[in-house]
Amino acid sequence: MTSEPADLDRRDPLPAGPGRFLPPAGAIYLDGNSLGPPTPQGLARCRQVLDDWARLGVGGWTDADPPWFTWAERLAAREADLLAGARPHEVAVTGGTTINLHQLLATFYRPSGRRRKLVADVLAFPSDLYALRAHAGDDLVLVPSRDGRTIATEDVKAALGDDVTLLLLSGVLYRSGQMLDIAGLTAAAHAAGALAGWDLCHAIGIVPLRLDAWSVDFAVWCNYKYLGGGPGAVGGLFVAERHLGGRPALPGWWGSDKERQFEMTDDFLQAADAGAFQIGTPPILGIAALDGALDVYAEVGMDALRARSLRLTAFLRERVDAAGLAVVTPAAETARGGHIAVAHPEAGRVGRALRDAGVIPDVRPPDIVRLAPHPLYTTYAELAAAADTLAAIVAERRWERYPAGRGAVT
Ligand SMILES: Cc1ncc(COP(=O)(O)O)c(C=O)c1O
Structure with a gap:
């Protein structure tokens, strides 16, 4: 069996597209883990919302199809x-990752007595670190990274002493x-007497999740990456059934029981489900x-999508590695998410050279170029071309044509 990209594209059990997603034309789009492209269905629904808004005005909240008022619940x-492997009442589509993280930290980080520590890791997303510090202060413990790239399971477990009340990774x-x-x-946190919360921004929509089966306590994510919810789209959160019913620390009227929200009572009549953690009016276009x-x-299913994602990232990993570049994403399938990260001391300039050559990556300082194939629109041929372009830019030092500094966003 040949591993020529064209053959792989022909033979793959879940070939990409065409037209399931609409990445920008004329480029190889590998930045869907920052901002995913739209789908035709998503664009059609947005157009419908705009039409309904013009036609119905405020009536869209009750008379649009589906009614905007309960669309977040349906979603x-x-x-x-x-996506989440959860029961419908355990998920809310609301806010954004950082907002939802603040909500759930304020609710579930409950230091008491000598059990006060909140364990996270030094490689966490900056916004998470800002939020974690705001809630835990000096009780925040950051698990170090041995290689500056990855977190060792044993190191997290070693940090889970009997003074820990929450693990957030x-x-x-x-x-x-x-x-x-x-x-x-999550099991290790529970064994230590702590809760476990997860930021699933880079997992949702690319890795099948089984939040109930894994006994996760709570989780947050964004919907604008692999999922194509659009720029700044509404986020998501999960709260395990066993934690529902308590007061959200940051209550807002959109967390009301939907049947009673417009009674406008002074008392917060909260929803019985995870919808209680909503705060304000949801953005309907992103929904x-x-x-x-x-x-x-829904047509494809997460398991088939993950299987193809693993095939694509294995292929890309191998190509980039064979060109002598430093892939820092773990090779093991159990330790590999949806993107491939390549380390280069001039990552910013390499990223700009890639963009000018028609490959859209993104760059994360200090030295990472991220390449994110999406199983539903990226082909093997595109990955081969992207890897060859990257290899040529580095081998020929084409990045030297670009001034130092970070340059454009992404
Ligand atoms: C892992 C992770 N956490 C948190 C965030 C912050 O998300 P938001 O801007 O939706 O709050 C991001 C954004 O890219 C992210 O990648």
């Missing part, structure tokens, strides 16, 4: 089933793409785009 049930690390053992580390994208996901 939460879809995410729970399709990312399911897939945003720089290196390392996937952590969510089930194993529309996401709902459309979930139609595409």
